[in-house]
Amino acid sequence: MLSEQMMALGKTRSVIREIFEYGNKRKQEIGADKVFDFSLGNPSVPAPESVNQAIRDILDEMDSTAIHGYTSAPGDFSVRQTIADYINKEHGTSVNADDIYMTVGAAASLIISIKAMACPGDEFITFTPYFPEYRVFVQVCGAKLVEVASREGDFQVEPESLETAITPNTKALILNSPNNPSGVVLSEETIKNICGILEKKQKEYGHEIYLITDEPYRELVYDDIKVPYLLNYYDNTLVGYSFSKSLSLPGERIGYIVVSNKMKNDRDMYAAVCGAGRALGFVCAPSLFQRVAARCIGQTSDISEYKRNRDLLYSSLTKYGFQCVRPDGAFYLFMKTPEDAGVFCEKAKKYELLLVPGDDFGCPGYVRISYCVKTEQIVNSLPAFEKLAEEYQL
Numbered sequence: 001m002l003s004e005q006m007m008a009l010g011k012t013r014s015v016i017r018e019i020f021e022y023g024n025k026r027k028q029e030i031g032a033d034k035v036f037d038f039s040l041g042n043p044s045v046p047a048p049e050s051v052n053q054a055i056r057d058i059l060d061e062m063d064s065t066a067i068h069g070y071t072s073a074p075g076d077f078s079v080r081q082t083i084a085d086y087i088n089k090e091h092g093t094s095v096n097a098d099d100i101y102m103t104v105g106a107a108a109s110l111i112i113s114i115k116a117m118a119c120p121g122d123e124f125i126t127f128t129p130y131f132p133e134y135r136v137f138v139q140v141c142g143a144k145l146v147e148v149a150s151r152e153g154d155f156q157v158e159p160e161s162l163e164t165a166i167t168p169n170t171k172a173l174i175l176n177s178p179n180n181p182s183g184v185v186l187s188e189e190t191i192k193n194i195c196g197i198l199e200k201k202q203k204e205y206g207h208e209i210y211l212i213t214d215e216p217y218r219e220l221v222y223d224d225i226k227v228p229y230l231l232n233y234y235d236n237t238l239v240g241y242s243f244s245k246s247l248s249l250p251g252e253r254i255g256y257i258v259v260s261n262k263m264k265n266d267r268d269m270y271a272a273v274c275g276a277g278r279a280l281g282f283v284c285a286p287s288l289f290q291r292v293a294a295r296c297i298g299q300t301s302d303i304s305e306y307k308r309n310r311d312l313l314y315s316s317l318t319k320y321g322f323q324c325v326r327p328d329g330a331f332y333l334f335m336k337t338p339e340d341a342g343v344f345c346e347k348a349k350k351y352e353l354l355l356v357p358g359d360d361f362g363c364p365g366y367v368r369i370s371y372c373v374k375t376e377q378i379v380n381s382l383p384a385f386e387k388l389a390e391e392y393q394l
């Protein structure tokens, strides 16, 4: 007998992947330049040249068995020290190397953090719209994902709705800003309100409520927007970070978790993170890319193309009559659909526009448009969006 839960997971491909596969087939049929694929969040700008240089330097400087060998389970100590130093310099924190656990990207950062704390009956809260894998990660850890709706229109968070969602079973809040799929960045005021509510509820229930902050898009923000660093606002925080988007390295699978050393039981929590990493088989993240990440820390791919795309797409779509949330970060635009998002996406396909319905993100009535594509694709797709708007007489 096999695990029904795992079989079901393996048999249902994510909607995003389905659309991406459809796009590949369609590109073969009519030519890649005729298909406007806005499905995947795969960075379209290359990694900075310093990444390639770091790889060459490491290959030249280090012994090959060390480069390709195991590091310690939570990651190479000097890599973790470099990351800790960087975080402290950037955010005025006092993180140590032993508060950091190297992971294979944000997905692993998340599931390790959840696994480290989930007990049967626990609830993990997140705001809609959210990255669909949260559901999978929370459920396979035997807990329940509780969705709290963000404010319709601008997708900022209303503190009162969080307060009513917290119960004695709440173990953690999972926060993602800049957000996939809305591109919304939570303001400092909102962050303070959220943390205030968590503090209040911890006192009321007499136990810890943790904050897991999922931050693969931290550096992808436009127009000087600031993304508050949660360790400075709430002691019971775990930061899940990834270099997938900031350095355009999603295939290399490298990221880390920071456990706040200001939480009361921080050594226990770090031990639980190490234990969860061990239980899930996520020990010793890719050795070469741990070192590349340390050498390139603080650098970001050139995101000017994303900003150009954001500006062009947002101004054009709103001109055609669509209602969109103006994204301040990440590389997604969330657009309201004039009818059911699934039906809308099918109609969009007639114009070779591949968009993702918001339903899986916990937000029906919207579509996600990933604008991490060449600007040329946006320019060429605009007449198709205009025709789609005309079809709905917007």
Ligand code: PLP
Binding pocket: 041, 104, 105, 106, 107, 108, 131, 176, 179, 180, 214, 216, 242, 243, 244, 250, 255
């Ligand atoms: N969290 C969010 C919000 C994401 O959008 C993604 C990927 O797109 C991940 C986590 C997973 O990132 P990684 O590829 O680093 O595992």
